């Protein structure tokens with residue numbers, strides 16, 4: 001067994017991701033993950049770091065993110081590491097008419113080697129290995145793969161042998177996510193098998209590998225809550241024997257100290273009023289606070305589910321979010337309203353119904369959706385209709401208030 005060279009394969013770091021509304025802690029989390037991976041590459045004596053697209057989250061990256069990324073790339077360069085990158089779909093030119101992305105800037109600073117030919121792929125080669133990189137080209141990927149295969153076949157015909165070869169690709173592989181969509185299929189990649197020892201993918205944020213040949217590490221940080229279901233994702237350490245062309249790949253995503261996420265659901269159907277719901281969520285907060293991760297403050301995702309017993313207009317998602325935020329326990333709080341309305345859907349009423357009667361019918365159905373007004377929906381509807389007529393007749397605010405006060409005073413007993 002000859003010498004082994006080690007490669008850190010990463011993608012989809014999305015450095016600078018502005019998640020949950022200008023949250024500086026979350027922005028920094030993305031570059032912290034990159035820093036940890038850089039330190040790991042040094043500690044594990046990698047010779048190469050390959051970044052298969054989406055190092056940055058946006059083509060218009062902010063200065064602090066650039067500074068933090070440059071810091072990592074600088075210590076990698078000082079350590080003698082070769083860093084190879086391709087552009088992902090998030091790294092288009094800063095100004096399209098000039099065609100220059102921040103990755104071109106990093107290359108001009110001698111911090112990365114950018115493989116950037118969108119038609120034939122660009123080839124890097126040294127004494128250990130060859131790397132072919134194709135930037136994100138979307139629907140042109142199949143055509144480009146065919147060109148790359150032809151180019152590698154031509155080179156092999158001239159040289160008579162091939163070095164260990166990695167293909168870097170930023171593309172979705174069909175069938176790897178539930179929606180089965182992708183830019184390339186296995187049948188597009190298979191013709192490259194005689195010329196490529198390892199396909200190092202990026203783009204899909206879920207980790208996957210196929211036949212000890214295709215590797216996709218997925219995102220090291222969590223770019224959306226759906227990604228929390230893939231806890232192993234984030235990076236591969238690939239050990240290559242350049243003589244025998246054998247390799248082994250180890251997924252090390254679980255070791256990345258990424259921001260913990262807590263995902264909870266709250267059932268709203270037992271709550272008859274907004275106040276009861278807020279009380280119940282207070283209990284949820286107490287329970288959650290007893291199970292906090294022992295590391296960093298987590299991102300907290302709360303989904304409200306079930307049938308809402310009161311009017312949707314009285315469900316104040318911002319207030320709920322603020323009540324969790326004010327606990328100071330979380331890095332960010334997200335509240336998703338997935339509740340359904342009672343007596344859902346306004347039933348259709350015939351065309352011939354007079355306008356006033358149609359109005360009453362619609363008001364009745366709306367008031368029936370809230371348990372607090374359901375029993376008296378006809379009284380509420382009559383009041384609404386009367387107030388509407390007054391508005392149309394140009395009544396004063398005082399006249400309207402007088403009617404509402406009279407309505408409240410006549411409230412049936414026990415209500």
Ligand SMILES: [Mn+2]
Pocket residue numbers: 012014054088203204205
């Ligand atoms: Mn991505």
